[in-house]
Amino acid sequence: MRVFKFGGASVKDADAVKNVVNVLQEVGYSDTLVVVSAMGKITNAMEKVVESYFNDKDAVSAAIQEVIDYHNEILSDLFQNPNHPVYSKVKVLFDEVKGFLAWNKSPKYAFVYDQVVCYGELLSTTIVSSYLNEVGISNTWLDVRTLIKTDSNYRDAQVNWERTQQEVAKIDVSKLNITQGFLGSDDNNFTTTLGREGSDYSAAILAYCLNSESVTIWKDVPGVLNADPRNFEHAQLLDKISYREAIELAFYGASVIHPKTLQPLQRKEIPLKVKSFVRPKDSGTTVGKGNGIEPKIPCFIVKKNQVLLKLSSLDFSFIVEDNISEIFKLFHDHRLKVDLIQNSAISFSVCLDNKFRGLPPLLEELKRKFKVVCHEDVSLYTIRHFNDDSVKSLQNGKSVLVEQRGKETVQLVVK
Secondary structure (H helix, E strand, C coil): CEEEEECHHHHCCHHHHHHHHHHHHHHCCCCEEEEECCCCCHHHHHHHHHHHHHHCHHHHHHHHHHHHHHHHHHHHHHCCCCCCHHHHHHHHHHHHHHHHHHHCCCCCHHHHHHHHHCHHHHHHHHHHHHHHHHCCCCCEECCHHHCCEECCCCCCCCECHHHHHHHHCCCCCCCCEEEECCEEECCCCCEEECCCCCHHHHHHHHHHHHCCCEEEEEECCCCCECCCCCCCCCCCECCEEEHHHHHHHHHHCCCCCCCCCHHHHHHCCCCEEEEECCCCCCCCEEEECCCCEECCCCEEEEEEEEEEEEEEECCCCCCCHHHHHHHHHHHHHCCCEEEEEEECCCEEEEEEECCCCCHHHHHHHHCCCEEEEEEEEEEEEEEECCCHHHHHHHHCCCCEEEEEECCCEEEEEEC
16 A cells, blocks of 8 residues: 655645645555645644734634634635535534633643644645545545554654554555544543654654555655755756665755654665655655665755854863763753754854754753853754865855864854
């Protein structure tokens, strides 16, 4: 069997949902499990609901209504009959969101986030599944929270592989099944999420447990490019990428592939295909066994909105193992992800991802023992398979705060 994953751009409006039908009709859908993300930018809109809940409760109703209106517009374009059962299904989901926010007593942001943001995926799959049935593509809607079991590390949950395997084995793979990406549930059946862009990972988890023949990620690009065309000009298609190379690119932040997606696929040598939902018959990119990339050209990656910390000892003593161990414990405690490290005898520079907002309390603790220089809103550029021209193209006109080179990779932190 195969696993298909459709991201937010592929179901952003009614025409996009209709195009999913076209894709399935062109490439076939027998023995297929389809994983669907939230529609368009709805994850961001649901995050706005959570933000309002914690910071401006008067704005919650308007934030939810924005999401309701978005989905209702898609519904009215897809289902001409206002009495179609999908309307009541969608209303029930919105009532659940409102009900949770009304009775919730937890002050924990991450917990509330997962219980609310998950409705983006639940809504999209309800609509897509209903529309496929409407046009004669019979399918079964599955709640992925009953399949992917995790710990309770909300917003970045870890998979319980043994329990997940047991639950996924119950799927009737002879049918077309539709389910959600990004989501799981813990031992108390509270919703968990697998991290932003976790829908790719969901597809890989399910493919691993089902021993799938392949995973195809359908995107609005022709395949995996050597650079994000939103940030770089003249991006080129990569025809083939080895698992190892793809994991390297994902580690450095390549946006087409989620960093955790590739490991389960590599373990069972399940090919990952990245293809265009605009031209579904095109070959796209295949990630699988092999060496390096084809063609072998520089690959550019950028992570924006990073934080660069430069630490030095107050008494000019060495920063050695004990200090570094303490520093990394603080990064872990405040949930800041380390993307680059550079150190000397008395100084230590590190580029961090502050997505969990742990920077202010971290700085308070660090300043007790170190001199701290903090640069916020920096960008971390990475070039795999770099050459002199590729490095010069990035350095041109930019203020480089840190540069680090290896045999295959160069990284630049720029202001």
